[in-house]
Each structure stands twice: as C-alpha cells, then as structure tokens.
Amino acid sequence: MWPNDERCAVLLTFDFDAELLWATTYPRTPSYLSRGQYGARVGVPRILELLQRYGVTATFFVPGATAENYPHLVEQIAAAGHEIGHHGYLHEYPNQLSREEERDVLAKGFAALEKVVGKRPLGYRSPAWDLSPNSLQLFKEAGFLYDSSLMADDFQPYPLEVDGETTDIVEIPVAWELDDAPYYLFNFHPYRAGLSSPSHVYEIWSSEFDGAYRYGGVYTLTMHPQISGRFHRLQMLEKLIQYMINHSGTWFTTCSQVAQICQQQWRNDV
Numbered sequence: 001m002w003p004n005d006e007r008c009a010v011l012l013t014f015d016f017d018a019e020l021l022w023a024t025t026y027p028r029t030p031s032y033l034s035r036g037q038y039g040a041r042v043g044v045p046r047i048l049e050l051l052q053r054y055g056v057t058a059t060f061f062v063p064g065a066t067a068e069n070y071p072h073l074v075e076q077i078a079a080a081g082h083e084i085g086h087h088g089y090l091h092e093y094p095n096q097l098s099r100e101e102e103r104d105v106l107a108k109g110f111a112a113l114e115k116v117v118g119k120r121p122l123g124y125r126s127p128a129w130d131l132s133p134n135s136l137q138l139f140k141e142a143g144f145l146y147d148s149s150l151m152a153d154d155f156q157p158y159p160l161e162v163d164g165e166t167t168d169i170v171e172i173p174v175a176w177e178l179d180d181a182p183y184y185l186f187n188f189h190p191y192r193a194g195l196s197s198p199s200h201v202y203e204i205w206s207s208e209f210d211g212a213y214r215y216g217g218v219y220t221l222t223m224h225p226q227i228s229g230r231f232h233r234l235q236m237l238e239k240l241i242q243y244m245i246n247h248s249g250t251w252f253t254t255c256s257q258v259a260q261i262c263q264q265q266w267r268n269d270v
C-alpha cells in the first residue's frame with residue numbers, strides 16, 4: 001500500500017490550540033490561558049527540536065486565530081517541512097454552530113492559515129472531534145482532501161460518505177486511546193483526573209503501533225504541545241519514536257501524503 005515497500009505509515013499529529021483550548025470552554029482567566037501559552041512558549045519549540053533530531057515529519061492542526069496570534073511559530077513549523085491542517089478559527093465546536101456559522105468558521109480558518117502559511121490547508125480536524133450533521137457536506141464544498149475527526153476504523157483510512165454517496169474525501173481515523181488529553185490533562189473544575197504516568201501511556205501506544213505494523217496500516221497519534229510538551233511526556237514520545245524507527249518499514253509522514261495515496265488507490269480500484 002505504501003511507497004518504497006514501506007510497511008506502516010506513522011502520523012504524529014499535534015493540535016496546536018494554545019489558549020483557545022481553554023478560551024472556548026473554561027473561564028478566560030490568566031491562569032487557564034497560561035496553560036495554553038505554555039504550548040506556544042515551551043511545547044512547540046521542544047517538539048520541533050525532537051522531530052528535527054529524528055528527521056521525522058508531522059502534521060500540526062492549527063486554529064486560524066492561533067496562527068494569527070503566533071505567526072512566527074506557525075511559519076517555523078511549516079518551514080521545518082511539517083504540514084499545517086485546518087482546526088477551526090477560534091477552536092469552535094461544529095456541533096454548536098448553525099450551518100452558516102460553521103461555513104463562516106471554515107472560511108475564516110482558511111483565510112488565516114493561508115495568510116500565515118502561504119497555502120491552503122488540505123485537511124481538517126475538528127476541535128474535540130465532534131462534527132455537526134452539516135460538517136461532511138461542508139467538507140465537500142470546501143474541497144478538503146481529508147478529514148481526521150472520526151473513529152469508524154483504526155489502522156485503515158476510509159472514504160467519507162456524504163448524503164449516502166461515497167466520496168473520495170479520505171477519513172484518517174483517530175481514537176481517544178491514541179490522544180494525549182484523556183491520559184494527561186488534569187483539571188479541577190470540571191474535574192479531569194489526567195496525570196497518567198508516561199509508562200502507562202507507552203504501554204498502550206506502543207502496543208497499538210504493533211497492531212498498525214502487523215496490519216500494514218496507519219498509526220495516528222494525536223497530541224497537544226501544551227500537554228505532551230512537558231519534559232517527562234516528551235521523553236516517552238522519544239522512546240516511542242525510537243521503538244518505531246527500530247521496526248523496518250516504518251514511514252513517518254504527513255496526513256495529506258497518506259490521504260493522497262489512499263485517494264489514488266481508490267481511483268485505481270474503480
């Protein structure tokens with residue numbers, strides 16, 4: 001399935017929400033917002049350094065307003081060869097928007113990212129992975145190559161159905177088991193336990209990689225710079241990268257590259 005007889009495609013994805021992770025749901029206090037700022041000040045630079053050290057390419061999903069707030073950082077991510085994907089404008093949850101509002105948010109996100117990155121994003125990931133009944137139609141209208149918000153498969157991308165018709169928009173499936181937030185993200189109100197030990201997360205994440213490798217599919221991790229940027233968690237990610245690199249035929253790539261390959265194969269199969 002993959003070029004050069006590679007066996008397993010690895011997609012390290014980072015949702016660079018910064019303050020917007022908190023601004024949409026929690027009180028806009030300096031304390032909450034500072035947790036998001038940590039992602040920009042510490043998380044992103046540390047992650048970029050790690051990826052560069054291993055020559056690994058990743059995908060960053062960025063809300064338009066985060067790109068406007070941190071243009072130099074987002075430029076730096078893109079200049080390092082990583083893909084920038086659409087992640088709303090203010091990190092809005094599509095299921096709380098009318099069709100018109102959702103369309104407007106998509107347009108604002110495109111405009112902000114195009115201005116900062118210099119090209120239109122090819123893919124989308126919805127904040128909190130919650131799509132509205134209108135989202136899939138709007139993806140078609142927007143011309144997205146892929147989405148990465150749904151969970152109907154694990155290691156195998158699949159074509160999205162819109163209004164009962166199979167499209168060639170590629171769904172790159174995600175999973176809460178492969179997201180850093182449920183394990184690590186702590187909060188008092190509302191209470192979220194978080195604070196898992198990285199060794200616990202490593203056990204699950206490495207075992208899921210074994211599955212993707214066995215089936216020759218795609219292994220997609222979702223992380224957040226403000227969560228996984230913490231030193232002890234990045235050390236675990238580094239150990240995981242080393243584990244995956246030691247499996248021959250592991251191909252670290254971007255979501256759009258995987259989506260383009262899938263789309264081409266589906267067209268050839270018709």
Ligand SMILES: [Zn+2]
Pocket residue numbers: 015016017021087091126127128
């Ligand atoms: Zn997000």
